[in-house]
Amino acid sequence: MLSDIVTDNALRYPDVPAYRLGQRSVTHGALRERAVRLVSAMAKAGVRRQDRIAVLSRNSVEFGELMASTQLSGIIMATVNFRLSPPEVLDVLRRVSPSVVFCADEFALMIAELVQCLPSPPLLVSIGEVGRPDMVDYEGFVAGGDAGEPAFVAQPEDIACLLFTSGTTGASKCCVLGQRELRRVALTMNTELRSGSEDRGLINMPMFHFGAIGIIGGLHARGGTVVLQQQFDAAEAIRLLADEQITVLHLAPVMLRALIEELGDARAAASVRTVVYSAAPMSMTTLERALAVLPGAGFLNLYGQTEAIVSGLPRELHAREHPDAPDRLRSVGFPLPGVRVRIVGDDGRDVAAGEPGEIIIRSELMFRGYWDDYAATLATLRDGWCHTGDIGRFDGRGLLYLVDRKKDVIITGGENVYSPEVEEVVCELEGVAACAVIGVADDRWGEAVCAVVVPRPGAIITLNAVQNHVRQKLAGYKVPRRLVTVDELPVLASGKIDKKRLRTELGSA
Numbered sequence: 001m002l003s004d005i006v007t008d009n010a011l012r013y014p015d016v017p018a019y020r021l022g023q024r025s026v027t028h029g030a031l032r033e034r035a036v037r038l039v040s041a042m043a044k045a046g047v048r049r050q051d052r053i054a055v056l057s058r059n060s061v062e063f064g065e066l067m068a069s070t071q072l073s074g075i076i077m078a079t080v081n082f083r084l085s086p087p088e089v090l091d092v093l094r095r096v097s098p099s100v101v102f103c104a105d106e107f108a109l110m111i112a113e114l115v116q117c118l119p120s121p122p123l124l125v126s127i128g129e130v131g132r133p134d135m136v137d138y139e140g141f142v143a144g145g146d147a148g149e150p151a152f153v154a155q156p157e158d159i160a161c162l163l164f165t166s167g168t169t170g171a172s173k174c175c176v177l178g179q180r181e182l183r184r185v186a187l188t189m190n191t192e193l194r195s196g197s198e199d200r201g202l203i204n205m206p207m208f209h210f211g212a213i214g215i216i217g218g219l220h221a222r223g224g225t226v227v228l229q230q231q232f233d234a235a236e237a238i239r240l241l242a243d244e245q246i247t248v249l250h251l252a253p254v255m256l257r258a259l260i261e262e263l264g265d266a267r268a269a270a271s272v273r274t275v276v277y278s279a280a281p282m283s284m285t286t287l288e289r290a291l292a293v294l295p296g297a298g299f300l301n302l303y304g305q306t307e308a309i310v311s312g313l314p315r316e317l318h319a320r321e322h323p324d325a326p327d328r329l330r331s332v333g334f335p336l337p338g339v340r341v342r343i344v345g346d347d348g349r350d351v352a353a354g355e356p357g358e359i360i361i362r363s364e365l366m367f368r369g370y371w372d373d374y375a376a377t378l379a380t381l382r383d384g385w386c387h388t389g390d391i392g393r394f395d396g397r398g399l400l401y402l403v404d405r406k407k408d409v410i411i412t413g414g415e416n417v418y419s420p421e422v423e424e425v426v427c428e429l430e431g432v433a434a435c436a437v438i439g440v441a442d443d444r445w446g447e448a449v450c451a452v453v454v455p456r457p458g459a460i461i462t463l464n465a466v467q468n469h470v471r472q473k474l475a476g477y478k479v480p481r482r483l484v485t486v487d488e489l490p491v492l493a494s495g496k497i498d499k500k501r502l503r504t505e506l507g508s509a
Helices: 002-012 028-044 061-073 086-096 105-117 138-143 179-193 210-220 234-243 253-262 284-293 374-380 419-427 463-473 499-506
Strands: 017-021 024-027 052-056 076-079 100-104 123-127 159-164 174-178 200-203 225-228 248-251 274-277 298-305 308-313 340-344 357-362 385-394 400-405 410-412 415-417 432-442 446-455 482-485
Touching: 002 028, 002 061, 002 179, 002 210, 017 028, 017 061, 024 028, 024 061, 028 061, 028 138, 052 061, 052 086, 061 076, 061 159, 061 210, 061 225, 086 105, 086 174, 100 105, 105 123, 123 138, 159 179, 159 210, 174 179, 179 210, 179 298, 179 308, 200 210, 200 234, 210 225, 210 248, 210 298, 234 253, 248 253, 253 274, 253 284, 284 298, 284 419, 308 357, 308 385, 340 385, 374 385, 400 419, 410 432, 410 446, 415 419, 419 432, 419 446, 419 463, 432 499, 446 499, 463 482
Parallel strands: 017 225, 052 076, 052 100, 076 159, 100 123, 200 225, 200 248, 248 274, 274 298, 446 482
Antiparallel strands: 017 024, 159 174, 298 308, 340 357, 357 385, 385 400, 410 415, 432 446
């Protein structure tokens, strides 16, 4: 169980930092002690095993302590995206009905108002130094708990956490993940990272997100250290690389691009030996530049979603000198051990190798279903297979290629256009810093291919230039018929481009 990891680390690596953020640090030994006190304090407040708590905070050591407390006890942790609007946060709280809400000071006023709308207002605990008279202070709450052993102990079949999806193609769903499967995720990630107690991983993905939770689990599985940023900042990340001697980086492609553009002296990243990139497609331009700028690091591409991790392209297959490197680097690797992957058509039957279809998976690492949403669970989990909603294909070697999100496929004049393919070609054009391709309503074609481009400083990008470049590489029906230039692309907490928002904003423009 996850509790074994917390306890084993406290015994084997008691003096190794578990979490660091600025001047705040907690060792693995202290992490278990404080987690036990948190469990005791929650028990005194009436919380029991498999009751729910909610956490609303940016990345923090306290967030890590709360995570450890639920791993020990079997209390269910529901994480709340701090970027949500107040009505969306209220919807989350209504759906999970927490007994206690732990929130950072900056969200305290909002939470204090929102919980009055709940049938049974939860206990509120404030994380930070400001404090409020209507809330319990976090440090005081911890101090009120007893040391020793947890008031109750997690069981293998317990639910561990409730995580909300990004909602890239519709309303967010609440994924149920258990103790048993999250422990397997942690051990799998540890194997892929090849990390131990001497490793220090920089985490700037939000801790409410499955990507951060998975990498943290992989680092902690063998006593590693998690160095936190409250949120991603390229200049601060580079400073931390040197100051903390970071060995493991986990970044979305948009973050990796920003970091290598900011990195003036590669020696600042000399300690980095593993770079994990995930959450969104990586342009070959960005990947090739990153491989050149960080030649001493091994790269690992991971593919998955909140519902399940699926595949990985390990460091050995990132070698650029191999003849088939250009094709291989566009893949998301081989299915991870214990993960079965099929590519199926709309009829549910397997398609031929090389043909695109929906990626469906089956493994002991995937989620159990959606919280209090039987219809959505039935639609996604069919005959034991998780239907990801992603379009992919296998090559003859068994490498998996991510083609597009099923709902992001553009159908123009009866032809399917997969947006990542067009995005990669547009990004090759000089002066393009970033690109997202979406379908917009068109009277003649049904949908028209629209390129949303972020120009580099001083560059002027025209539709004619984009069309001429794409036409040299791709079929005519894939050439963008519209061009929109923006200062930046909207990005979700997961690092994915928010195409749903782009479609909403540009669909009727």
